[in-house]
Amino acid sequence: xxxxxxxxxxxxxxxxxxxxxxxxxxxxxxxxxxxxxxxxxxxxxxxxxxxxxxxxxxxxxxxxxxxxxxxxxxxxxxxxxxxxxxxxxxxxxxxxxxxxxxxxxxxxxxxxxxxxxxxxxxxxxxxxxxxxxxxxxxxxxxxxxxxxxxxxxxxxxxxxxxxxxxxxxxxxxxxxxxxxxxxxxxxxxxxxxxxxxxxxxxxxxxxxxxxxxxxxxxxxxxxxxxxxxxxxxx
Amino acid sequence: xxxxxxxxxxxxxxxxxxxxxxxxxxxxxxxxxxxxxxxxxxxxxxxxxxxxxxxxxxxxxxxxxxxxxxxxxxxxxxxxxxxxxxxxxxxxxxxxxxxxxxxxxxxxxxxxxxxxxxxxxxxxxxxxxxxxxxxxxxxxxxxxxxxxxxxxxxxxxxxxxxxxxxxxxxxxxxxxxxxxxxxxxxxxxxxxxxxxxxxxxxxxxxxxxxxxxxxxxxxxxxxxxxxxxxxxxxxxxxxxxxxxxxxxxxxxxxxxxxxxxxxxxxxxxxxxxxxxxxxxxxxxxxxxxxxxxxxxxxxxxxxxxxxxxxxxxxxxxxxxxxxxxxxxxxxxxxxxxxxxxxxxxxxxxxxxxxxxxxxxxxxxxxxxxxxxxxxxxxxxxxxxxxxxxxxxxxxxxxxxxxxxxxxxxxxx
Numbered sequence: 001x002x003x004x005x006x007x008x009x010x011x012x013x014x015x016x017x018x019x020x021x022x023x024x025x026x027x028x029x030x031x032x033x034x035x036x037x038x039x040x041x042x043x044x045x046x047x048x049x050x051x052x053x054x055x056x057x058x059x060x061x062x063x064x065x066x067x068x069x070x071x072x073x074x075x076x077x078x079x080x081x082x083x084x085x086x087x088x089x090x091x092x093x094x095x096x097x098x099x100x101x102x103x104x105x106x107x108x109x110x111x112x113x114x115x116x117x118x119x120x121x122x123x124x125x126x127x128x129x130x131x132x133x134x135x136x137x138x139x140x141x142x143x144x145x146x147x148x149x150x151x152x153x154x155x156x157x158x159x160x161x162x163x164x165x166x167x168x169x170x171x172x173x174x175x176x177x178x179x180x181x182x183x184x185x186x187x188x189x190x191x192x193x194x195x196x197x198x199x200x201x202x203x204x205x206x207x208x209x210x211x212x213x214x215x216x217x218x219x220x221x222x223x224x225x226x227x228x229x230x231x232x233x234x
Numbered sequence: 235x236x237x238x239x240x241x242x243x244x245x246x247x248x249x250x251x252x253x254x255x256x257x258x259x260x261x262x263x264x265x266x267x268x269x270x271x272x273x274x275x276x277x278x279x280x281x282x283x284x285x286x287x288x289x290x291x292x293x294x295x296x297x298x299x300x301x302x303x304x305x306x307x308x309x310x311x312x313x314x315x316x317x318x319x320x321x322x323x324x325x326x327x328x329x330x331x332x333x334x335x336x337x338x339x340x341x342x343x344x345x346x347x348x349x350x351x352x353x354x355x356x357x358x359x360x361x362x363x364x365x366x367x368x369x370x371x372x373x374x375x376x377x378x379x380x381x382x383x384x385x386x387x388x389x390x391x392x393x394x395x396x397x398x399x400x401x402x403x404x405x406x407x408x409x410x411x412x413x414x415x416x417x418x419x420x421x422x423x424x425x426x427x428x429x430x431x432x433x434x435x436x437x438x439x440x441x442x443x444x445x446x447x448x449x450x451x452x453x454x455x456x457x458x459x460x461x462x463x464x465x466x467x468x469x470x471x472x473x474x475x476x477x478x479x480x481x482x483x484x485x486x487x488x489x490x491x492x493x494x495x496x497x498x499x500x501x502x503x504x505x506x507x508x509x510x511x512x513x514x515x516x517x518x519x520x521x522x523x524x525x526x527x528x529x530x531x532x533x534x535x536x537x538x539x540x541x542x543x544x545x546x547x548x549x550x551x552x553x554x555x556x557x558x559x560x561x562x563x564x565x566x567x568x569x570x571x572x573x574x575x576x577x578x579x580x581x582x583x584x585x586x587x588x589x590x591x592x593x594x595x596x597x598x599x600x601x602x603x604x605x606x607x608x609x610x611x612x613x614x615x616x617x618x619x620x621x622x623x624x625x626x627x628x629x630x631x632x633x634x635x636x637x638x639x640x641x642x643x644x645x646x
Contacts, residue, residue: 054548056640077553080550080551081552082550083548084550095544095643099245100241112555113550113551
């Protein structure tokens with residue numbers, strides 16, 4: 001069964017008296033353990049779509065099912081719980097909490113969202129620190145590590161709750177090409193290891209090639225879909 | 235919960251200068267209130283103690299209607315011997331009473347054989363009086379601290395004005411309730427330091443001498459001053475005694491006694507009330523300081539951390555937990571301010587006491603300020619600060635918890 005089913009998803013914004021159609025009736029399906037990218041120029045609706053899939057926003061029209069849940073009918077608290085249980089986020093600006101160490105940033109979702117026991121937290125966090133190659137920096141604070149390292153920590157944080165889906169909005173936008181490539185490779189490796197679906201948006205053509213399924217968005221419409229092999233077959 | 239505290243404390247330490255300033259503001263407020271409460275409270279207690287222990291007693295019983303005319307010292311409103319006996323029978327049974335003292339209060343003329351002036355006098359049984367108002371003896375600044383028959387204690391101002399000293403013979407002339415005039419010679423046994431409050435410039439003679447001057451056949455007393463074992467039970471016992479005495483009606487079936495606590499007998503009670511009102515407003519100021527400073531710092535904290543709030547909300551942190559994070563920050567600020575403020579306040583009060591600051595109260599000169607810290611005040615101030623801190627954090631915390639993650643993440 002597909003992890004994500006979008007049926008005629010439309011999102012309108014009100015800008016003064018003008019209604020802006022950010023997404024114009026998108027329909028698609030994404031299978032579990034896929035490595036998917038949405039590409040398109042700025043303003044094409046990538047971030048809006050990721051926000052809808054991530055239950056941070058709701059479609060104006062249409063039906064969106066994520067992990068067999070109709071996200072349209074979730075209230076504020078249910079949305080938060082759903083995100084905490086099913087979705088990991090990787091942000092363009094890393095968004096690590098500056099008062100927490102690398103270890104604590106990764107531990108945060110287990111501690112504050114899922115209230116996991118200490119032994120499980122330690123096991124999961126240590127495993128991910130090793131997986132993303134940040135075990136040596138675990139006691140450092142975000143302002144003591146590089147941008148690439150921050151994004152590695154963000155990847156680990158997104159995966160620590162063992163989510164079905166990780167959403168990454170322009171995860172490489174603030175990284176140099178080499179580091180960006182490494183982060184994408186890391187995400188791919190994590191997908192292989194944890195069988196997690198990764199969906200990321202980008203407008204970086206060099207990174208686009210790393211996606212196994214590529215959706216092209218233009219002016220809020222899906223204009224293309226390419227399958228480049230790999231495990232995804234959405 | 236421990237993790238929420240850890241995060242809150244780290245967030246507070248993140249803006250050290252701002253946290254320090256806010257905590258300092260709360261600290262200053264707490265210190266100010268604690269010192270004010272201790273000093274004003276000690277001043278009040280000392281004055282109340284001075285008035286009740288050297289003049290009034292804790293409470294008094296009079297014939298009904300006497301207090302309304304107390305300025306005239308009306309002898310026709312004295313309790314007759316039968317009523318006095320009934321009253322004493324009631325008082326003797328009450329275990330809460332430490333001592334009581336019957337008094338005849340009257341006005342007269344005081345003569346040193348060359349000059350004459352007015353005097354207000356109390357006829358007392360010295361032993362009973364000194365048990366009821368133990369500080370009276372300490373007001374005898376010259377002469378004997380024991381009042382025998384034929385002796386008189388006169389107020390300091392009168393002694394100076396009439397150039398009378400201990401051992402001199404004087405004459406007291408008074409009119410009794412029937413209108414006849416009588417006089418009696420006394421020897422000045424002591425000079426009393428003047429005190430602020432009712433009776434602070436009265437003289438004292440022995441009860442039997444007063445009865446002789448006033449030509450009383452039986453003891454007709456103006457009032458009975460009462461001292462309780464526990465001053466804290468004053469109001470409760472006053473009600474109890476009033477109830478007991480209401481069961482002792484006069485010939486016409488109407489009550490003959492009235493009971494008054496010290497508050498009803500001295501205008502100083504209004505000063506004491508004023509001190510309480512001032513203390514209340516000082517406490518309000520503290521609440522305002524804490525409320526505004528914490529609210530300000532928390533509003534700033536929420537504004538500066540909008541993206542972080544968006545991040546933790548996106549990750550799945552429940553709104554209630556986000557609210558708790560910010561409330562706990564305010565709570566911690568309040569705790570720190572209260573603890574440091576109380577410690578600093580206690581130190582300042584200790585230093586004030588070491589400095590032996592003196593002040594004057596009416597005729598009393600050079601009273602040493604002895605401020606006491608009441609643990610109940612410390613607890614009340616701390617609890618107030620902490621509760622107000624939490625209340626002040628609620629609005630910003632609520633705003634943070636209601637923030638849309640998508641908007642918060644977009645915040646620049």
